[in-house]
Amino acid sequence: MQHDLLYHDYFDYYARVNPAGEFAVFKDESWTYGHAFERANRLANALLATGLGPGDRFAYLSKNSSDMVIAFIAASKAGLVLVPLNYRLAAAELAFVIDDCEAVLVLAQGDYCALLDEIRTEIPRVETFVAIGGQTDDWIDYDSFIEEQPTVPPSVDPVGDPPLYQMYTSGTTGRPKGAVIHQRSVMANLVQNRSSVETPGKRGMRVLICTPLYHAAGAIMVGGVIGIGASLVIHEDFDPHAVARSFAEDRIAGANFVPAMIQSLLVNVPDLADRNYPDLVQISYGASPIAEETLRRAMEIFDCEFYQSFGQTESTATLTMLNHSDHLAALNGRPEILRSCGRPVMGTHIRTVDEKGNPQDTGCVGELVASGPQLMAGYWNLPEATEATLRGEWLFTGDVGRVDEDGYVYLLDRKNDVIVSGGENVYPQEVENALYGHPAISEVSVVGVPDEKFGEAVLACVVLKAARTVEPDDLVSFCRDRLAGYKIPRKVAFLDELPRNATGKVLKNDLRAPYWEGRSRNVS
Template sequence: MSLFYSLTDHLDFHAQVRGDTLLASDDKKSLNFAEAKRRVDRIAGAMEASGLGAGDRVGILAKNSVDNLCTFLACARLGVVAVGLNYRLTQPEVEFIASDAEIKHLFFDAEFDGLRGDYLRAQPGVCYDGADRTPNFDKWIEQGEPVIDSRAGGDDVLFQMYTSGTTGLPKGVLITHRNVLLVTYQGPMTTGKGHRVGEKGLVVAPLFHAVGLVGALMGVIYGGTMIIQRDYDPVGMIDTLEKEQINTTAVIPVMLQFSIICVPDIAERDFSNLHTINYGASPIAEDLLRQCMDIFKCDFIQGYGQTEATLALTFLTADDHRAALNDKPQLLRSCGRAVFGTEIRIVDEHGHTLPTGEIGEIVASGPQLMKGYWKRDDATAKTIVDGWLHTGDAGRMDDEGYVYIQDRVKDMIISGGENIYPAELENVLMSHPAIQDAAVIGVSDEQWGEVPFAVLVSAGQQELTAEDLVEFCRDKLAGYKIPRQLAYVEALPRNPTGKILKKDLREQFRDRMKNTA
C-alpha cells in the first residue's frame, strides 16, 4: 500500500498503537484514538445504511465539534465527499453551494435550520444537537454495521471546498487524500515544525475552511491532540490557550487583532507551552505581528496559499521571522519561500517568466494542487495551465526566492498607465495610529482612468481628512499612489478567511465616487 493513500489509515494506526491518547476534545465530548475510530466506523456504517456511497456529496452545516470532525473522517473512510458549508453565508448562498455540489445528505446544527432552503430541505438531514423533526445524531449512527476499513484514498476526492467567491460565484475545489497527506508532509519539511504525539493543538478556525480542517487533520495524521473551540471567540481563544497550555495553533490575523483588543491583560497571561502560532489566509500588519510576538513569546510561521493549493504554497519560517527582527526587516513583508516540492514563478500576462524583482502573477507547481473544479472543466483549464496554478495574485520574487505579494491581479488599479497595488497602500495607511483598518479600491476618473479611494476604520481618535491622509503619505508613497478621497465605515466587510470583500466596497461607494480631475 502506498504511504500516501488513505487519510483514515492514519487514524487506524494510532488507534492500534496509542489508543489511549486523546485525539479530540470540545466542550461536550472527548475521544481518544480508539474511541474515535469506533465512532468514525459507526458513522460510516450509518451513512452506508442510508444509501450513501463513494462519490456522493454530504454537506456539513455546523460549528466546530468532535462530531463534526468525526463525520468528516467517516466520509473519508467510505469514499463519500464532505462539503463543509459556511454558516455565515445567507440562505441563498448556502443553497447555491448545496445544489451546485449536488449534496445528498446534510448534517447540521439546529441553530442553522433557517439556512436550509428548498433544496436542502428536500434532502435527508441529521441534526447534531437534536431537533425534534430530524433524526438525532447519536440515534442515527446506531443503524447499519460499522465500516472498519478504508474504502477510498490516493487520488480519490477527500473533500470539496468552495472558493470564497470574492470576484464571482463560488467554485467547488476538489482536494484528494494525496493532496492533504502530502501538504501535511510539506509543512514540517519546510518549517522544521510539526505535530508530535500527544502535543496539543487548538482548532479555532472553522472546519469549513482549509486552515481549520487541515489543522485538525494534522492531529489525526501525526497522533496529536486537538482541542476544538466551537467558534472563534476572541476572549475564549486566549483563555483556552492558557488553560489548556496549548502547544500550537493556526489562525488568521484578524483573530489575533480582536483578541488583543478584547483581552486587556493578555500580556500577563501564561503561554509558556505555546511554541508556534501559524498564521495566513490574509496579510498581517507589521505592527500587529511585532506586538503578537512580544505577547506570546513563541515562534511565528506565515503560510501563503489558497484553496486550490490545499493549504500552502510558501512559508515564512520562524527563522525568517527572527532574521527579520535582527537585520532583515523587509522579510516581514514577505510570505516566504516555496514549500518543499513546490516551484514558484512570477509571470507576465503571456505566461513568460519575469526577471527577479518585477511584479507579475504568481504561479505555482506542486503535488498539493487541486484535482480540479467540480464540473467546471473550463475554469480548471484557465486556472491550471500545463501543470501550473495561476493564483490570480500579483507579486514579485527576490534573488533569494522570497515572494512578496502585492495584491490580487483583479484588484490592481491602473492610474495614468501606472500599476497601483492596493496592498502596498493599505500597509502604509495601517501604520497611522488613527487608523484601525484600511482598504483601497479603484474608482473611475476621467483624467487618469482610475484613482485610489481609501475606506477606513477609525482607531477611536479623531477621523482624518483627505488632506491629513495626503500629508501622511507624502513621503511614503509616490504621488500617483496616494488616495485623495476617503470614507469611514464601522467595519470592513470580510469573508470568513479574513479577506476584504472589495466587490462589496465598490458597490457601497459607487455613488460617492467623485471625479478628481
C-alpha cells in the same frame, strides 16, 4: 489491496497504538482516540448504508465541533467526498452550493435545520437530512443515525487517487466554485507543512482550532494535528476572550489564526501582555495580509515560534511558508522579509508570468503561478474555469506578486484589486502598508474608485484606534513622504469596521460597490 497512504490512516494508527490518548476537547466533553475511532467507523458505515457509493458527495453544515472533525475521517474511510458548508451563507447561497455539488445527504447542526427546511424545494437531489442535536421534525437524529452501525471500519477498497473533500471558494468575484481536493493532494500538503516547521509537534500536545473547518486552513490544520497523534481543542468559532483564556487553562501548544483574529486579540483583551503562555510553542497565520505592527506586537507578547502561510483553496492549503527563522531575521536587520509570505514549501515551484502567460525574470511583477503535488484536481463541473486556472502543471493563482533572488514570494494583490490610475498600476497592499505606519490607524483597506481625470483614484477606507482622531489631509500628507504621487490616496473614508468574510478577508467589492454603481470597472 495496496493503496496510497490515506487521510484516515494516521488517525487509525494512533487509535490503535494510543487508544486512551486524548483526541479532542469540545465544550465540556473530551474524547479519546479509541472513542473517536469507533464514532468515525459508525458514521462511515451509516453513510454507506444509505446507498452512498465511492465518489458520492455529502454536505455538512455546522460550526466547528468534534463531530465535524469526525466527518472528514469518515469520508476518507467510506471513500466519499465531504462538502463542508459555510454556515454564514444565506439560504439562497446554501441552496446553490448544495445543488451544485450534487449532494444526496446533508448533515446539519440543529440550529441550521430550519434554514435548510426553507430551501428543500431548491435542493431536490437531497434524499436524507440528518440533524446533529436538537429536536427537528422530518429530520433523522444524528445519534440514532449512527448508533446501530458497526464500530469496525467499513470494507472499502480505494481506487486510484480518490477525492476527499470539495471546498467552495469564497465567491468574492462571482458564484462560488467547488475545488475538488484529492487524497494525494491533502497528504502531500500535510508532509509539506510538517517539513517547514522548525520545532516538530509532539504526540499529545494540544492545538487550538478556531478557524472554520469549512475553510482550507482549518481542514489542513486538523489533518496536521491527527498526523502526529496530538489533541484538538475545538472552539465553535472565534472569540478573543475565550481564546486568550484557553491558551492558559487548556495548556495550548499551537494555534492557527487569520490576521484579523490576531488583531482582535490585541485590541479586545486588555491584559493579553500580562498573561503567561508557558505551553505555547507556535502560532501560524495566513489567508490575508497582516500589518507589520500587529505581527511585531504579537511576537513580543506570545514569545513563541510564528509561521505565515500563503495558499488558496485550489492548492489544498499551503504554497509558501515564512518560517520562524525568517521572522527572527526580520527582527534582526532584515525587516523586508516580513512583507513576504515566505518561500515555496517542499516540492512546490512558484514563478511569475506576464499577461500572456509567459515566464518572467526573477524580481519582475506578474501573476504568481505555482506547481506542486498539493494542487486541486479541478473545479467541480466547470471545465472552462478549470482550464483557465490549471494550465499544464501550473496553477494560475490570480495573485499579483514577485519572487526575489532568494526565493521569497512577495504578494502584492489580487489581479482584480489592482488600481489603474492615470495608466499606472497601484497595488493596494503597498499603500496599506504605508498607512499602517500611522499611529492612529487600527485597520485600513485601499480600493480604486472612479475618477474623471485618472480613470481610477485611490480610496483609503480607515478604521481608527479607540479615542484617536485624524484629518484626511493628515493621512494624505503622511503618505506623501512614503509613496509616489500616483499612489497617494485622493480620498479617505472613515469606517467603524471593515467588511470581512468568514475567513477574515476584507470584502473589497463591498467597499468599492457604492462608488461604482451604474458604472463598469475594467481591470485586467
